[in-house]
Amino acid sequence: MKVNVRGVHLELTDAIKQHVQTHLIRPIERFFDDEAAELEIHLRDRNGPKGGADMECSVTVRLPHAATIHVTEVDDDLYKAIDLARDRLETASKRALERSQDRRRDEVPVGDLPPVR
Template sequence: MQIQVHSDNHIEGSARLVEWVRASVASKLERFDDELTRIVVHLHDDNGQKAGAHDKRCQIEARPKGLQPLSVSHKAESLEQALEGAMERLNHALSHQFGKLRHKRATPLQDDTNTDIPGQDALLHEDFLAEQQLRALG
């Protein structure tokens, strides 16, 4: 899984910040490593140089293999809180999406070779078998 980190002009995108974000995302989303191709993290300071509550925003886009991208965001007072909140939301969204896919794969299909068919279907099945035997003989 490739992790990209982008920040706006108001956030200093130092190598230390990028490595911290990559390590945090990789550890939090490790269980989805084989199912994701790329994670893109966008860090924003909505108010710029002005201070304010909930002015830090983290948006994370995940690209699952063979599926549409998922995007989540979270606003908080600090970058750390914004990143943690966005990762929590993404973790929940990915768990939900992959859980639904696993459930679909695990649902057994009805076996057409079942001879214990109740009711009217059993009679139709017997008629079909009798007709097949007559065709084979004649």
């Protein structure tokens, strides 16, 4: 999986990078082990020095031949926003995998189709 982590209006410290690696990237890799998959993470301070509930974690997962999953969470604490985004992304990922499996079950093998007259 290709991973891209960017900080917008904030510095990506080693502690933030470590938290993203252990709390976001590793859990998501359980669902998507495809090397062609892309995980894009944007960490952003919306209000800058003004403060408030403005720390945003935006995560996009792009899979080949599948839907793109996008999640955004905002909190006053960046670490909480990362954890909330992980939780929502896990839920969305499970749902997407279930949908793809349901679609496969609905397919009828060619041999089971009635003959054409």
